[in-house]
Structures are given as structure tokens and as C-alpha cells.
Amino acid sequence: MLRKTVATLVLSAIAVQAQAAQEIQWWHALGGQLGETVEKMVAEYNNSQDVYEVKPVYKGNYTETMTTAIAAFRAEEQPHIVQVFEVGTATMMNAHGAIYPVHELMQETGNKDFSSEPYLDAVASYYTTQDGKLLSLPFNSSTPVMFYNKDAMKKAGLDPNQPPQTWTELADMSQKIIDADAATCGFTTGWPSWVQIENMSAWHDKPIATQANGFGGLSTELTINSDFQVGHMQNLADWQEDRIFVYGGRRGDSNPLFMNSECWAVMNSSAYYDTFAEGTNFEWGVTKLPYYANEVKEPQNSIIGGATLWVLNGHDEAEYKGVADFFEYLSSAEAQYFWHSNTGYVPITDAAFELAEERNLYASKPGKEVAVQQLTLNPPTANSKGLRLGNFVQVRDIIEQEMENIFVGKKTPQKGLDDAVTQGNKLLRKFESAND
Amino acid sequence: MHKNVTFKNPWLPYLLVLPQMAVTIVFFIWPAAQALKQSFLVEDAFGLSSEFVWFDNFVALFTDPAYYEVMINTALFSIGVTVVTMVVAMLLAVMADGVLRGKRTYQLLLTWPYAVAPAVAGVLWLFLFNPSNGVLALALRTIGYNWNHYLNGEQAMALVITAAAWPRIAYNFIFFLAALQSIPRSLIEAAAIDGAGPARRFFSVMFPLLSPTTFFLVVVNLVYAFFETFGVIHTVTQGGPGTATEILVYKVFKDGFIGLDLGSSAAQSVVLMVIVIGLTAIQFKYIERKVQY
Numbered sequence: 001m002l003r004k005t006v007a008t009l010v011l012s013a014i015a016v017q018a019q020a021a022q023e024i025q026w027w028h029a030l031g032g033q034l035g036e037t038v039e040k041m042v043a044e045y046n047n048s049q050d051v052y053e054v055k056p057v058y059k060g061n062y063t064e065t066m067t068t069a070i071a072a073f074r075a076e077e078q079p080h081i082v083q084v085f086e087v088g089t090a091t092m093m094n095a096h097g098a099i100y101p102v103h104e105l106m107q108e109t110g111n112k113d114f115s116s117e118p119y120l121d122a123v124a125s126y127y128t129t130q131d132g133k134l135l136s137l138p139f140n141s142s143t144p145v146m147f148y149n150k151d152a153m154k155k156a157g158l159d160p161n162q163p164p165q166t167w168t169e170l171a172d173m174s175q176k177i178i179d180a181d182a183a184t185c186g187f188t189t190g191w192p193s194w195v196q197i198e199n200m201s202a203w204h205d206k207p208i209a210t211q212a213n214g215f216g217g218l219s220t221e222l223t224i225n226s227d228f229q230v231g232h233m234q235n236l237a238d239w240q241e242d243r244i245f246v247y248g249g250r251r252g253d254s255n256p257l258f259m260n261s262e263c264w265a266v267m268n269s270s271a272y273y274d275t276f277a278e279g280t281n282f283e284w285g286v287t288k289l290p291y292y293a294n295e296v297k298e299p300q301n302s303i304i305g306g307a308t309l310w311v312l313n314g315h316d317e318a319e320y321k322g323v324a325d326f327f328e329y330l331s332s333a334e335a336q337y338f339w340h341s342n343t344g345y346v347p348i349t350d351a352a353f354e355l356a357e358e359r360n361l362y363a364s365k366p367g368k369e370v371a372v373q374q375l376t377l378n379p380p381t382a383n384s385k386g387l388r389l390g391n392f393v394q395v396r397d398i399i400e401q402e403m404e405n406i407f408v409g410k411k412t413p414q415k416g417l418d419d420a421v422t423q424g425n426k427l428l429r430k431f432e433s434a435n436d
Numbered sequence: 437m438h439k440n441v442t443f444k445n446p447w448l449p450y451l452l453v454l455p456q457m458a459v460t461i462v463f464f465i466w467p468a469a470q471a472l473k474q475s476f477l478v479e480d481a482f483g484l485s486s487e488f489v490w491f492d493n494f495v496a497l498f499t500d501p502a503y504y505e506v507m508i509n510t511a512l513f514s515i516g517v518t519v520v521t522m523v524v525a526m527l528l529a530v531m532a533d534g535v536l537r538g539k540r541t542y543q544l545l546l547t548w549p550y551a552v553a554p555a556v557a558g559v560l561w562l563f564l565f566n567p568s569n570g571v572l573a574l575a576l577r578t579i580g581y582n583w584n585h586y587l588n589g590e591q592a593m594a595l596v597i598t599a600a601a602w603p604r605i606a607y608n609f610i611f612f613l614a615a616l617q618s619i620p621r622s623l624i625e626a627a628a629i630d631g632a633g634p635a636r637r638f639f640s641v642m643f644p645l646l647s648p649t650t651f652f653l654v655v656v657n658l659v660y661a662f663f664e665t666f667g668v669i670h671t672v673t674q675g676g677p678g679t680a681t682e683i684l685v686y687k688v689f690k691d692g693f694i695g696l697d698l699g700s701s702a703a704q705s706v707v708l709m710v711i712v713i714g715l716t717a718i719q720f721k722y723i724e725r726k727v728q729y
Contacts, residue, residue, distance in 0.1 A: 063694045070696070074483045091481055091696060098482040248568070249586035250676065256568040394695040401678040408587055408677070423502070430697070434480050 390431025
């Protein structure tokens with residue numbers, strides 16, 4: 001089998017060389033298993049035609065990939081396509097001379113019908129201009145969901161098919177589960193700012209910044225120190241005292257708390273679905289993020305994380321034709337279905353989601369549909385389209401620092417979030433002055 | 437014997453120093469000049485627009501309270517690493533020097549950790565102290581101490597100091613051991629005959645004789661803690677929780693490579709350059725002169 005594959009690879013490599021296919025460089029940030037899935041998708045594309053050959057290159061994590069691509073651009077060695085995470089969006093879209101907006105690329109290479117229409121609203125809206133034109137191609141998108149331990153619920157006498165829907169229910173159930181000794185802590189969270197501030201605000205249709213979360217202009221200012229967010233931080237801090245909430249660090253650092261059955265629930269990116277599938281030995285489920293019933297009748301929609309593909313300037317028209325062709329393949333329902341079924345990312349087009357339902361994907365991988373349902377719960381509002389803030393990597397860092405200060409008890413929620421706003425706004429002003 | 441070496445061809449000496457000059461210029465002078473230039477500019481990440489702003493980047497830096505916090509962290513961290521390293525290394529060296537049987541084995545084993553790269557040392561200590569499944573973190577919990585360096589800044593600082601000091605202890609150990617072995621036995625024996633106990637012999641005889649080594653190590657350890665511990669911080673805490681373990685070199689990386697704020701990052705490197713020049717000057721000017729050889 002292996003020998004056969006190698007032989008095919010060698011043969012196809014020779015074949016490609018003979019025809020001198022146009023090479024398209026794609027720098028991405030997906031390592032490990034995700035990287036292998038990317039390679040498979042690209043191999044399928046390369047085998048499907050012989051005009052272009054896409055070369056995916058793993059360049060490290062998201063920040064490293066973006067920094068490398070920028071450095072390459074400065075040295076005029078840039079790739080055709082670079083994968084950039086969602087918080088780098090504002091930096092990329094303001095680099096006018098460096099990027100080739102995807103809608104222009106598609107128009108100019110002959111695909112006149114290209115629009116953001118086939119993409120899920122919550123995905124496309126994060127990356128479109130004010131008049132709805134896509135600047136980059138959505139590729140891997142995820143959203144935070146809640147993973148919970150069904151065994152712990154059973155042990156505490158709770159119905160594992162009735163996971164909590166509101167924060168009050170979550171807190172009550174956590175208490176019961178701790179009292180029944182089914183877990184030592186209630187819930188934890190990954191990506192603190194993304195899940196508990198950015199998404200919680202969108203989920204309750206509350207703004208996180210002025211100017212429509214930054215979509216309206218560079219003069220945007222943070223509004224995360226309003227009553228809603230302060231109240232939420234206060235609750236988390238209060239719940240900490242009874243271990244109903246336990247803080248477990250940034251990114252995926254808190255996942256072990258869930259995987260070791262210490263906490264019975266974790267709110268984190270749907271992209272961790274397969275990590276949990278492999279790393280746990282108990283029965284777990286996926287459900288939507290909890291909401292405050294006293295704030296809204298029903299939740300709005302959650303916002304995405306993940307990355308899109310940006311096209312960089314400075315290459316030949318013939319090569320851009322290849323990029324456009326490859327993008328069409330990547331957005332096809334088949335390719336997206338393959339991506340969705342092998343990773344925790346959502347299918348980014350309506351067609352791919354329908355295909356997944358048609359093929360009963362969610363019967364074999366229950367809970368994988370929750371992320372899409374959450375993103376498409378309601379048409380996005382100005383508060384739930386996403387956010388477009390400059391220097392957001394650092395701003396998010398500041399928000400997470402202040403959240404940590406609140407959780408350690410160094411600052412009150414109001415003081416912590418006030419400080420996050422003051423410091424964050426400074427960075428927003430800096431970005432404004434560097435880009436106007 | 438001629439005191440002045442002369443070359444027949446006037447160009448030959450220049451030719452001979454050329455490779456060294458080229459290396460210095462390409463790898464040291466040129467990047468330093470670039471950093472200096474960049475520190476006076478405000479640029480977007482792609483370098484499409486750039487504006488000369490004089491000292492704005494420096495003014496912004498020194499009016500930012502966060503920068504002073506990072507300076508305090510750096511001071512704590514460097515002093516912590518230096519003190520821990522040197523106290524432990526000296527203790528081990530004195531013990532290893534006094535061992536009669538298996539002396540070589542002890543000495544060899546104690547120098548091993550030096551071969552471990554800082555980043556790897558960081559990962560090792562992170563495994564041991566991971567709040568949810570680290571062996572030492574769990575051991576601490578069983579005796580009633582709640583270890584969670586993701587949340588507790590002091591614990592995080594203690595962890596990075598330990599991780600940074602550990603491979604460094606071996607390096608210091610080698611120097612102390614060599615210095616101890618070069619102390620004439622007769623001096624120690626004379627003190628013993630005069631009735632000095634082991635502690636008195638150490639503090640009155642051996643320690644003063646170790647002073648040149650000690651002062652040399654203070655400076656190299658400080659330089660190490662300032663500039664070479666990036667890997668430890670990056671693998672263990674990434675500067676967190678909050679900014680509890682963010683030190684100057686890490687901030688340069690964070691603002692420049694993650695935040696893409698090249699102007700501020702360059703200004704910070706210039707500040708670091710000034711610090712390292714200062715440290716070197718102190719080493720040459722004062723320490724070398726005051727130490728008794």
C-alpha cells in the first residue's frame with residue numbers, strides 16, 4: 001500500500017515536472033493532523049488537473065505564519081496565498097498595496113458570479129467589506145461551544161441529555177455535580193477573551209466596540225467595561241469561590257481539566273472536537289454556550305475564530321488564475337465536507353452543511369453540528385458579525401491579562417475591564433495613526 | 437626580538453582582519469544599525485508607509501507604566517536566577533570537592549544539565565509543574581498547597597526562575613569547582629590547625645579566594661538571565677499570567693513579532709543594547725579592578 005502510494009507520488013511528480021505546471025505557494029499554520037488533512041485536500045486538487053500545482057508549506061503557528069509572510073513580502077519573496085487568523089484581519093485589510101482582495105481576484109480572473117452568498121453569514125460577515133464583498137477566502141472557521149461530561153451528570157443523578165442552557169442552570173448543575181463528588185470542579189474555559197468576552201457579548205447581542213465593533217471605521221473604541229461584561233466577570237469571580245468555575249489558562253491550556261474529569265464542562269473552540277474524541281475515556285456531549293435568561297429571551301449567534309486565506313500582490317496574472325481555480329475547489333461542497341468531517345471546523349458553505357446532513361455525519365459524530373447551529377442561530381446583527389479591531393492580537397492579550405487580574409482577585413471586575421479598555425484604546429489609536 | 441610586527445605589503449594586515457570585520461559588520465553592526473533606524477520610525481507591518489517620528493517610540497515606551505512593570509519583573513527574575521544559581525552551584529561545588537570516593541562521578545553528573553537547552557529545560561519543568569497533571573504539582577496538592585502557575589504570578593515567577601537556573605547551575609558548578617581546586621591545600625590545613633571549623637574555614641579562607649570567580653559569574657549570570665532566557669519564558673509561561681513573568685527580551689519579541697509593532701520593538705532593543713553595554717563596562721571597569729587575585 002505504502003509502496004504503491006510512494007510510486008504514485010513519484011510518478012505524479014515526474015508527470016507534473018514534464019508539463020511544468022504553474023506553481024502556487026500556500027503558506028499555512030496547520031500542523032500535525034490538521035496539516036495532513038490539508039495535504040490530502042491539496043493532493044486531490046493537484047491530481048484533478050495538470051495546469052497548476054499548489055504547494056502547501058507549514059510555517060508554524062498563526063502568528064509565526066503571518067509574521068513570516070509579512071517579512072517575505074518586505075523581501076519581495078511572498079507566497080501567493082497565506083493563511084491568516086481572524087484577529088489579523090484588520091492588519092491585512094489595511095495593507096492596501098500588499099493584498100489582492102479575493103472578490104477582485106475572482107472578478108478579474110473570469111469568475112464573474114463570485115459572491116459571499118454561498119458562505120454562512122456568520123463566517124462571511126467577518127471578512128467582507130461594508131458592502132458585502134469578500135476580502136479573503138474563508139477556510140477554517142470554528143466557534144466556541146460547551147463540551148460536557150455525560151458520565152459525571154449521570155453520577156450526580158442528572159439527565160445527560162438535558163445539558164444546561166442558561167448560566168443559572170450551569171451553576172446549579174455544577175454545584176450538584178461537585179456535591180455528588182462526580183467532579184471536583186464545575187466548568188472551565190479556554191481562550192478567555194474570545195469565549196467569555198467577544199463571544200458572550202455577541203451571544204447576547206451586546207457590542208464590544210463602537211463603530212459596529214470596528215467594521216465602521218478605525219476610530220473605534222472598546223466598550224467591554226459596560227454592565228453586561230462587568231456583571232459576567234463578577235459572576236465568574238463569585239463562582240470561583242465554590243469551584244463552580246475554575247480558571248485554567250489561555251488557549252487550550254484548560255483542556256486537561258476536562259479531559260482528566262476534574263471539571264465536568266469546558267467552553268472552548270469546536271476545533272477541539274477530535275482532540276477530545278481521542279483524549280477522553282468517558283462519554284461526553286456538545287451543547288451550545290449558556291446564556292443569561294434575564295438579559296435576552298434567546299441567544300443571538302456566536303462569532304467565529306479560525307483563519308482565512310489572503311492573496312498577496314506581486315505575482316503574474318497566470319498564477320492568479322491558478323489561485324482562483326484552487327479557491328473554487330476549496331469552497332466546493334465536497335472539499336468542505338471532507339474538511340468538516342475530518343476536523344472540528346465548521347462547513348463554511350450552506351451546501352457543505354446540507355451535504356453533511358445528507359450523509360448522516362452527525363449520527364456518527366454527534367455534537368459536530370452544534371457549532372454550525374450556533375453560528376446560524378439568527379442572522380448576524382452589528383454586534384454579532386464579528387469584530388474588526390487593529391492591533392487586536394495585543395488588545396486581546398491585554399483583555400486576557402486583565403481577566404487574569406480579576407480571577408486572581410487583584411482587581412475588581414469593573415476596575416479590570418476599565419483598565420483593559422484604557423490600554424486597549426491606546427493600541428487602537430496607534431493602529432489608527434499608522435494606517436490612516 | 438622585534439616588538440613591532442611589520443608587514444612588507446601595507447595591504448596585508450587589512451586583508452587579514454577583513455574576514456573578522458566582515459562577520460562583525462554583517463552580523464552585529466548592520467542589524468544594530470537597522471534596529472536603531474527602525475526605532476525612529478512608525479511603520480505599518482508590511483512597510484508600505486513609514487514615518488520618521490524622532491523619539492516618539494521611546495517617549496511612548498517610558499511613559500507606559502507597563503514597561504516599568506516589565507523592568508521590575510526583569511530585575512526580580514535576573515536577581516533570582518543569579519542568586520539561586522550561584523548559591524546552589526557553590527554549595528554543590530564545595531560538597532563535590534570534599535567527596536573522597538566517586539569524586540569523578542559526582543562531578544560529571546553535576547555538569548550534565550549544562551547540555552540541556554534552555555527551551556528544553558523549560559518544557560521539562562513545565563511537565564513537572566503542570567497544574568492538572570504535573571508530578572510535582574500533584575505532590576504539592578497532596579500536602580495541601582494549591583499550585584496553579586496559570587493563575588498565580590508569584591508561582592509562575594518561581595517556576596521560570598527555577599527552569600532558567602537549573603541548566604545554569606552546572607555551568608557555575610564547573611567554575612566554582614575549578615576555583616576551589618586551585619586553592620592551595622596548605623592554606624586550608626593551616627586554618628584547620630589554628631582551630632577553624634569547616635564553616636569558619638569556608639567563610640574566612642575559601643570564600644575570599646573565590647571572589648574573582650564569583651564576580652565573573654555574577655556578571656555572566658546576569659547577562660544570561662537578561663538575554664538568553666527567552667526560550668524558558670516562551671515555553672513555560674509566555675510572559676503570563678497577566679504580565680507577571682514578562683521580561684524585557686520577551687517584550688521585544690511580543691511587541692515586534694506578535695504585535696507587529698516594529699517601531700516600539702526596535703526602541704526596546706536599543707534600550708537593551710544600552711543595558712548590555714553598561715553591564716560590560718561595569719565588568720571591565722570596576723569588577724576586574726576591585727577583585728583580589
